Amino acid sequence: MAGISEYGDYDGLGLAELVREGxxxxxxxxxxxxxxxxxxxxxxxxxxxxxxxxxxxxxxxAQLEGPFAGVPFLLKDLVxxxxxxxxxxxxxxxxxxxxxxxxxxxxRFKQAGLVILGKTNVPEFGLTAVTESRFLGPCRNPWNxxxxxxxxxxxxxxxxASGMVPLASANDGGGSIRIPASCCGLFGLKPSRxxxxxxxxxAELWQGxxxxxxxxxxxxxxxxMLDCTCGPEPGSMYxxxxxxxxxxxxxxxxxxxxxxxxxxxALIGTKVHxxxxxxxxxxAKLLEQLGHRVEEAEPEIDGSRLARAFLCxxxxxxxxxxxxxxxxxxxxxxxxxxxxxxxxxxxxxxxLRAVDLARARRQxxxxxxxxxxxxxxxxxxxxxxxxxxxxxxxxxxxxTLEIQMMKWTKRLRAGGLLRLSGIVxxxxxxxxxxxxxTQLANLTGQPAVSMxxxxxxxxxxxxxxxxxxxxxxxxxxRLGAQLxxxxxxxxx
Numbered sequence: 001m002a003g004i005s006e007y008g009d010y011d012g013l014g015l016a017e018l019v020r021e022g023x024x025x026x027x028x029x030x031x032x033x034x035x036x037x038x039x040x041x042x043x044x045x046x047x048x049x050x051x052x053x054x055x056x057x058x059x060x061x062a063q064l065e066g067p068f069a070g071v072p073f074l075l076k077d078l079v080x081x082x083x084x085x086x087x088x089x090x091x092x093x094x095x096x097x098x099x100x101x102x103x104x105x106x107x108r109f110k111q112a113g114l115v116i117l118g119k120t121n122v123p124e125f126g127l128t129a130v131t132e133s134r135f136l137g138p139c140r141n142p143w144n145x146x147x148x149x150x151x152x153x154x155x156x157x158x159x160x161a162s163g164m165v166p167l168a169s170a171n172d173g174g175g176s177i178r179i180p181a182s183c184c185g186l187f188g189l190k191p192s193r194x195x196x197x198x199x200x201x202x203a204e205l206w207q208g209x210x211x212x213x214x215x216x217x218x219x220x221x222x223x224x225m226l227d228c229t230c231g232p233e234p235g236s237m238y239x240x241x242x243x244x245x246x247x248x249x250x251x252x253x254x255x256x257x258x259x260x261x262x263x264x265x266a267l268i269g270t271k272v273h274x275x276x277x278x279x280x281x282x283x284a285k286l287l288e289q290l291g292h293r294v295e296e297a298e299p300e301i302d303g304s305r306l307a308r309a310f311l312c313x314x315x316x317x318x319x320x321x322x323x324x325x326x327x328x329x330x331x332x333x334x335x336x337x338x339x340x341x342x343x344x345x346x347x348x349x350x351x352l353r354a355v356d357l358a359r360a361r362r363q364x365x366x367x368x369x370x371x372x373x374x375x376x377x378x379x380x381x382x383x384x385x386x387x388x389x390x391x392x393x394x395x396x397x398x399x400t401l402e403i404q405m406m407k408w409t410k411r412l413r414a415g416g417l418l419r420l421s422g423i424v425x426x427x428x429x430x431x432x433x434x435x436x437x438t439q440l441a442n443l444t445g446q447p448a449v450s451m452x453x454x455x456x457x458x459x460x461x462x463x464x465x466x467x468x469x470x471x472x473x474x475x476x477x478r479l480g481a482q483l484x485x486x487x488x489x490x491x492x
Contacts, residue, residue, distance in 0.1 A: 007032045008163040011218040012071045019070040026059045026070030033072035037164045044140050046158040049119040067224050069113030074168040076156050077119040078126045080106050090122040090133040093337035104197040104233050105212055112228035121155030124339050129179050129435045130396050134339055138393050143460055147390040150183035152176040157184040160215050167221050173210030175438025178450035182385035182463025185452040186215050189222050192470050193445030194238030196229050204237045206317045209442045217490050219480040223247040241471040250477040257291045262382035266436040267303025276384035279454035279462040299374040306367050309360035310439045319349030368444040375469040383437045385450040385463035447473045452489045
């Protein structure tokens, strides 16, 4: 295989087929991917921990098997641990944290035959919808480097969209697979709660809000990877119902007409950019042309109430994450090692009462029941993935005044006062205003996917989100494959 352009013509399964047919070796693919990373990464800042020598040694010492045997891959630097390689989570506080064992999902990636070349950029602890940590620096969008690739899986999205690798790992606690997929023109599926493993170090991630999977350019790569990774593990707290057939088999199946509800209204009542509304309207028309029953409708959910429940759970989880990391590392974090926003969120989390968390969990359950009733009438719910196009680098960072206020709170350890004042809620809701559509599926445990079906006049991707009943990734994969055939995006 000669040249970068030919490498980029294939998805992961396509490259694996070339390996099986003897047209290229895993080592040649590895070197091609490394060359591409070295060429593009200085501008994009997508890969922050190269693992080239480990990858070369892995190719020489392992018997590569599985549907992705020999395919280059990148690992998001959050949640998923790789024994002997630092796991920074985007924070200066964890710059020297080196796990001693692989996570279960990393083991399954290896069993699928993937060759892991490095780790990708993330915001600190994956807490924002942009990838601009103070420690690792901003990651940039390949479609326009002045804009964000989204977050928190921004490094993985930029790497796949730029053609460094055909797929990369990602995780999603409030939209962190789907938001970067939307920003970078990729297919990004958040699986159902319990579909993929979270162990052995965590029984659940963020009380079940967060799940892991991959970002891809093709639907079939996403489906085949889910076949490789899904299924319970010892101690699983959740287990999604087993599919009736393999997910990759759904890609080639005929798609019967289904009932699709669509809405461009944010459940929290905030503004939605005309580009994002246009993306949904375009998709709804396309779906009608393909024979589906499409009508405007939305579930009966108090979005503002649910957003407060989501933020309550996030604040509490940040507080516990910081405590657990300090325990694992055997030391207290210095205040200059943690970004002000992270520290304040943790401080607010520590000020919450047990009754606040219990109330939030009940509201989460109420939303799941409401979506269950909604799906009795509709198979799939279509919305924008985001309420705005990809923002410019730095546009969503706290203002100078907000940073000063957070520093003051940090010194006085006044998280409870800050919570009671409502200032933190206002800052967090400013972020949710940009991405009000993705958190619902995390709370309810449903599968949801962002598909790249629209580009705006500035040439930036605008994703649309499809949500299905819990356990029904198959419908999303069949629908995605049909839309991919109708309006191909792979070669854009």
